[in-house]
Amino acid sequence: MTRAVNSLLLHPYALQTEQRSEPLGIGERHPRLSWKLHSDRRGAAQSAYRITVAERAADLDDPTRLVWDGGRQESGVSLLVPWDGPTLKSALRYHWRVEVWDETGTTGGTAQSWFETGLLHQDDWSAVWVGRDPVSLPHFDPPQDDDPESSALQSPPLQLRRAFDVRSQPVRARLYATARGVYEPHLNGSRIGAAELSPGWTEYHRRLQYQTYDVTDLVTEGCNVLAAIVADGWWCGYIGFDPRRAAQHYGDGPAFLAQLVIDFADGSRQVVATDAAWTEQPGAIRAADLLMGQIVDARRHTPGWDAPTPGLTGFRPVAVLHTEHGPLVAEPDNPIRVTRDLPATAVHQQGPGRYIVDFGQNMVGRVQLTVRNAEPGQRIVLRHAEVLNDGELYLDNLRRARAADVYTTGGGDKEVFEPQFTFHGFRYVEVDHYPGELTAIDVTARVLHSDTPWTGHFECSDPTVNQLQSNIAWGQRGNFLAVPTDCPQRDERLGWLADAQIFAPTASRNADVSAFFARWMRDVVDGQDPDGAFRDVAPIVTLDREAAPAWGDAGVIIPWHLWRTYGDLRALDHSFEAMAAWVEHIRRHNPDLRWRNRTGNSYGDWLQVGVNTPRDLLATAYFARSTQIVAEAAEVLGRLDASAEYRTLHAAIRSAFIESYVHDDGTVEGGTQAGYLLALAFGLLPQRLVEAAIGHLSADIEKRNTTLTTGFVGTALLCPVLADHGRADLAYALLHQHEYPSWGHSIRHGATTIWERWDGWTSHSGFQSAAMNSFNHYSLGSVGDWLFGRVAGIDQTPGSVAYGELLLRPLPGGRLTWARAEQETARGRVACGWSLADGVITVTATVPPGATAVVEIPTVDSSSVQESSSPAASRPGVLGVQPTPAGATLRLASGHYTISAIAPELTSLAPQ
Numbered sequence: 056m057t058r059a060v061n062s063l064l065l066h067p068y069a070l071q072t073e074q075r076s077e078p079l080g081i082g083e084r085h086p087r088l089s090w091k092l093h094s095d096r097r098g099a100a101q102s103a104y105r106i107t108v109a110e111r112a113a114d115l116d117d118p119t120r121l122v123w124d125g126g127r128q129e130s131g132v133s134l135l136v137p138w139d140g141p142t143l144k145s146a147l148r149y150h151w152r153v154e155v156w157d158e159t160g161t162t163g164g165t166a167q168s169w170f171e172t173g174l175l176h177q178d179d180w181s182a183v184w185v186g187r188d189p190v191s192l193p194h195f196d197p198p199q200d201d202d203p204e205s206s207a208l209q210s211p212p213l214q215l216r217r218a219f220d221v222r223s224q225p226v227r228a229r230l231y232a233t234a235r236g237v238y239e240p241h242l243n244g245s246r247i248g249a250a251e252l253s254p255g256w257t258e259y260h261r262r263l264q265y266q267t268y269d270v271t272d273l274v275t276e277g278c279n280v281l282a283a284i285v286a287d288g289w290w291c292g293y294i295g296f297d298p299r300r301a302a303q304h305y306g307d308g309p310a311f312l313a314q315l316v317i318d319f320a321d322g323s324r325q326v327v328a329t330d331a332a333w334t335e336q337p338g339a340i341r342a343a344d345l346l347m348g349q350i351v352d353a354r355r356h357t358p359g360w361d362a363p364t365p366g367l368t369g370f371r372p373v374a375v376l377h378t379e380h381g382p383l384v385a386e387p388d389n390p391i392r393v394t395r396d397l398p399a400t401a402v403h404q405q406g407p408g409r410y411i412v413d414f415g416q417n418m419v420g421r422v423q424l425t426v427r428n429a430e431p432g433q434r435i436v437l438r439h440a441e442v443l444n445d446g447e448l449y450l451d452n453l454r455r456a457r458a459a460d461v462y463t464t465g466g467g468d469k470e471v472f473e474p475q476f477t478f479h480g481f482r483y484v485e486v487d488h489y490p491g492e493l494t495a496i497d498v499t500a501r502v503l504h505s506d507t508p509w510t511g512h513f514e515c516s517d518p519t520v521n522q523l524q525s526n527i528a529w530g531q532r533g534n535f536l537a538v539p540t541d542c543p544q545r546d547e548r549l550g551w552l553a554d555a556q557i558f559a560p561t562a563s564r565n566a567d568v569s570a571f572f573a574r575w576m577r578d579v580v581d582g583q584d585p586d587g588a589f590r591d592v593a594p595i596v597t598l599d600r601e602a603a604p605a606w607g608d609a610g611v612i613i614p615w616h617l618w619r620t621y622g623d624l625r626a627l628d629h630s631f632e633a634m635a636a637w638v639e640h641i642r643r644h645n646p647d648l649r650w651r652n653r654t655g656n657s658y659g660d661w662l663q664v665g666v667n668t669p670r671d672l673l674a675t676a677y678f679a680r681s682t683q684i685v686a687e688a689a690e691v692l693g694r695l696d697a698s699a700e701y702r703t704l705h706a707a708i709r710s711a712f713i714e715s716y717v718h719d720d721g722t723v724e725g726g727t728q729a730g731y732l733l734a735l736a737f738g739l740l741p742q743r744l745v746e747a748a749i750g751h752l753s754a755d756i757e758k759r760n761t762t763l764t765t766g767f768v769g770t771a772l773l774c775p776v777l778a779d780h781g782r783a784d785l786a787y788a789l790l791h792q793h794e795y796p797s798w799g800h801s802i803r804h805g806a807t808t809i810w811e812r813w814d815g816w817t818s819h820s821g822f823q824s825a826a827m828n829s830f831n832h833y834s835l836g837s838v839g840d841w842l843f844g845r846v847a848g849i850d851q852t853p854g855s856v857a858y859g860e861l862l863l864r865p866l867p868g869g870r871l872t873w874a875r876a877e878q879e880t881a882r883g884r885v886a887c888g889w890s891l892a893d894g895v896i897t898v899t900a901t902v903p904p905g906a907t908a909v910v911e912i913p914t915v916d917s918s919s920v921q922e923s924s925s926p927a928a929s930r931p932g933v934l935g936v937q938p939t940p941a942g943a944t945l946r947l948a949s950g951h952y953t954i955s956a957i958a959p960e961l962t963s964l965a966p967q
């Protein structure tokens with residue numbers, strides 16, 4: 056963040072174009088512009104802004120050279136401001152500046168940024184798809200034997216090159232490229248960019264993303280070589296739990312499409328595109344597969360293959376595979392990148408040349424291994440595992456994913472192996488047949504994920520709760536990889552819809568996932584059938600039937616969540632028809648409004664513990680929830696007839712729910728925790744029965760020694776519902792619980808990520824069935840939203856969008872003496888924290904410019920509330936103070952505040 060000198064002025068910062076900072080190669084012709092605001096002055100707000108745009112940064116100061124001058128707009132809007140300038144040209148950089156005025160009309164700061172368009176027209180592309188011909192991918196089951204090199208994997212990636220001459224140093228050069236497969240581009244011996252596993256995974260039948268790279272500094276006068284390696288990836292490698300190669304889903308071999316556009320000072324342009332003049336020869340990588348691993352034989356490396364190297368032999372002409380481009384789109388979100396490196400925390404020698412390395416953290420990515428002074432031809436095998444069993448790797452839960460890399464040495468003083476076309480979920484790696492002695496400095500774990508900007512921080516006085524937050528964050532890192540996956544290690548790694556919708560509120564606390572989810576939602580919508588049914592997974596693999604309750608509902612819940620969190624109205628608008636069609640699909644097949652037909656694989660409260668939440672109850676609750684969201688979305692979008700219609704439908708589903716599943720004593724059919732939670736969270740109980748239902752829910756938890764029975768669906772609702780209905784004590788007791796089943800139980804047994812199931816490992820039965828036992832599955836980490844939202848207290852009022860009206864509700868309780876969180880929201884920085892000491896509660900709050908906050912201060916004496924040591928009501932920025940049964944409510948304008956009051960009375964059920 057750039058802070059200007061006078062922090063009392065209003066300053067724009069963190070400028071974004073289409074929810075990204077300085078994006079290269081956008082596909083939007085009318086991009087939306089956003090900025091965040093900062094000021095240390097209370098009550099600061101934007102009253103007006105002006106956007107100016109030019110092709111060169113220097114021209115922003117010259118009114119005659121502007122591409123667009125939006126003029127002064129009297130408006131407080133700073134989010135996703137629509138483009139009202141001239142139509143954008145292809146492949147051009149635009150610089151833009153925003154100038155703001157505060158609520159008094161005083162000029163604030165200015166800030167500037169840029170974006171660059173990609174190839175906006177299909178006929179901008181002259182490149183054709185090239186690859187190897189004929190492609191003969193073996194179509195057989197993954198080998199069952201133990202040898203990672205067995206023949207099923209022997210289809211070496213493409214290694215492509217093209218030499219060309221450039222007559223003078225260019226002023227600008229861009230590479231536009233993509234692959235059917237995953238690729239790594241090179242120019243003149245250097246790797247281009249830092250993106251990994253591009254182009255990522257989309258519903259390839261509908262959309263393939265191309266990437267844009269600035270290669271101005273890599274192109275030289277004279278002879279140049281553009282090159283690339285292309286491996287199978289999601290296009291034609293193994294994906295999901297289907298024992299077929301993806302060849303049967305998409306295509307039968309990798310291919311490459313690229314266009315290098317070189318601009319010279321005199322205005323002329325040279326284009327080098329993939330065509331029949333390219334050549335190909337397999338190199339050191341003998342095979343690479345996302346699930347199986349990568350096999351490299353360094354003896355087969357061709358020095359200088361990607362540079363102008365005289366005397367290179369063996370490269371043969373490529374085949375032109377297709378001349379039509381297919382559905383190319385510009386990449387709309389950040390690519391996958393290596394975001395950090397983890398050093399080994401321990402290296403254990405298990406036998407001659409065999410080591411197990413511990414990285415101290417379950418993570419997703421790959422290992423970089425250094426080998427020194429090896430003879431050529433030494434075959435080193437790396438196997439990856441999340442956990443150990445009796446000191447050895449536990450591999451059974453990987454199912455058919457082999458997750459093994461093989462490196463055959465080429466010889467020399469120092470060789471560095473790092474597989475770039477695979478990824479593994481692991482904390483431990485076994486290095487076998489390592490020549491010499493392996494030490495920690497020779498092995499590093501490289502963390503890979505879709506590079507969503509990290510925006511949230513939560514911390515409290517309890518180390519176990521902090522570990523829980525860390526486990527949640529690591530689960531998010533590892534599983535936000537191209538698509539939101541369920542797990543990163545076994546032969547699955549699919550974009551499961553329920554997992555994503557359950558975790559989205561937590562994910563958007565930790566990171567800015569706006570562009571990531573907006574992109575993935577297109578795959579969800581593309582997966583919808585003509586009857587309106589979404590699928591369980593997106594992109595679709597294998598599970599091609601109507602989605603289950605709580606799974607398909609992601610198609611409704613996520614666009615709504617993106618609107619609420621980021622103010623993305625366009626995404627909501629684009630999704631609306633699909634959202635309504637899903638509700639109509641359920642209604643059509645369930646005229647009595649109990650969702651019992653067309654429930655797909657009806658997973659219920661998946662992985663609940665020892666109970667059976669009635670599936671039709673869960674389904675009908677979700678039918679009601681989705682219908683309610685569609686009604687609210689319709690209202691936001693100004694579709695008032697539709698809104699009224701869905702409100703009526705919602706009321707009717709609610710009545711059907713009450714009639715079928717709610718009894719007069721406040722019990723809910725099935726009597727499970729999840730049943731009560733769904734009814735309470737989704738407002739499906741008559742008001743008169745709410746208290747009784749909370750009583751039944753609490754009694755069930757208490758009779759189980761304060762443990763939960765909930766699965767994926769119920770767990771997300773557990774702590775929020777209890778805390779919102781007067782049982783914060785119980786919510787905290789569950790948070791602090793360390794007996795099975797609980798979050799604390801997994802942490803006590805060494806978890807550094809969220810487990811798929813509460814009983815992934817227990818002292819009474821050891822490992823759960825290896826058939827389904829991931830140790831890195833974010834769904835049960837959905838409590839993260841509550842850590843930020845209630846434990847620290849950052850939330851927004853029900854009618855608020857993008858944190859425009861904050862609801863700060865610190866909730867002291869359990870064993871905690873303090874907690875705090877901060878989030879870089881779309882509007883600016885929000886923070887809330889509390890601490891208890893000497894009978895006083897102190898709450899700190901940061902409200903960004905233009906926003907307001909309702910702050911609930913828990914205290915036994917509402918008259919004791921002070922702000923910065925003076926009576927709160929008299930302080931600048933404090934718009935009102937209201938006593939409440941639980942303390943006092945303050946209304947605040949923007950700014951930083953320190954509020955204190957006599958501490959509330961607390962009862963704690965927390966196990967010590």
Ligand code: RAM
Pocket residue numbers: 541542547551552553554658661832
């Ligand atoms: C499992 C997945 C996923 C879940 C489905 C129902 O195989 O891991 O998390 O959504 O089943």
